Amino acid sequence: MAKKISNIYIDDGGAxxxxxVFVHSLAGNTHQWAAxxxxxxxxxxxxxxxxxGHGQSLPPANGDYAIESMxxxxxxxxxxxxxxxxxxxxxxxxxxxxxxxxxxxxxxVAGLLLVDPSGDSTKMPIEQVQQYLGTLESEAYSNVxxxxxxxxxxGSSETTQAKxxxxxxxxxxxxxxxxxxALFKYNxxxxxxxxxxxxxxxxxxxxxxxxxxxxxxPNLPHKMLTGTGHWLQLxxxxxxxxxxxxxxxxxxxxxxx
Numbered sequence: 228m229a230k231k232i233s234n235i236y237i238d239d240g241g242a243x244x245x246x247x248v249f250v251h252s253l254a255g256n257t258h259q260w261a262a263x264x265x266x267x268x269x270x271x272x273x274x275x276x277x278x279x280g281h282g283q284s285l286p287p288a289n290g291d292y293a294i295e296s297m298x299x300x301x302x303x304x305x306x307x308x309x310x311x312x313x314x315x316x317x318x319x320x321x322x323x324x325x326x327x328x329x330x331x332x333x334x335x336v337a338g339l340l341l342v343d344p345s346g347d348s349t350k351m352p353i354e355q356v357q358q359y360l361g362t363l364e365s366e367a368y369s370n371v372x373x374x375x376x377x378x379x380x381x382g383s384s385e386t387t388q389a390k391x392x393x394x395x396x397x398x399x400x401x402x403x404x405x406x407x408x409a410l411f412k413y414n415x416x417x418x419x420x421x422x423x424x425x426x427x428x429x430x431x432x433x434x435x436x437x438x439x440x441x442x443x444x445p446n447l448p449h450k451m452l453t454g455t456g457h458w459l460q461l462x463x464x465x466x467x468x469x470x471x472x473x474x475x476x477x478x479x480x481x482x483x484x
Contacts, residue, residue: 236283241268252319256282262464280402292405318342330418346438383456
């Protein structure tokens, strides 16, 4: 069932114990989890949301795209839906949002599944960051951001590439630039270290960098999917769903993953 909660668009359906809440990437939306929602809802409740300024959710009037503020979008949704405890899944930037939420309210998060999550961009040289933000805010925005997306989509199918490029073009420039600014200021490690529940990071080769969270957070298990671009849940839904099922089963059975 699709509806809005406090200007946040959600896709809610299914029934069963321990719901799963999905958080998309920058320039993403609930549709990027379509294969996972169909799959999960045969067994349990699953909720996906469009973060502020994405998809069918309204942008914030004050232009606030801080990671902690977007984590509040998750808080608003689960509170309004009456979901007390749940498994949280976040892709890319949504991984940072999911980690921020889990670190702030760990008792409500039964498990945290990160999908090619954003790393610690605060470690990047400030000159490089400022130069990139400058190009994003210029008339070169479209060429710059689409060029970056093309790199992230290396290894993706043509169908995935077309969909993701359209999602990017449909996302307001102010949202994309605002989120990039927030990510460059955000270190995801402290929040992830505050969460001591079941965790798993599913990554692609793109995420093998010194700034990746599985290298920075002690005892964070990770698995790599090969032959895919950054949006692995779209490129290899069956393989990703299998890993997700194993993670969910480990939580249901009270085992550490």
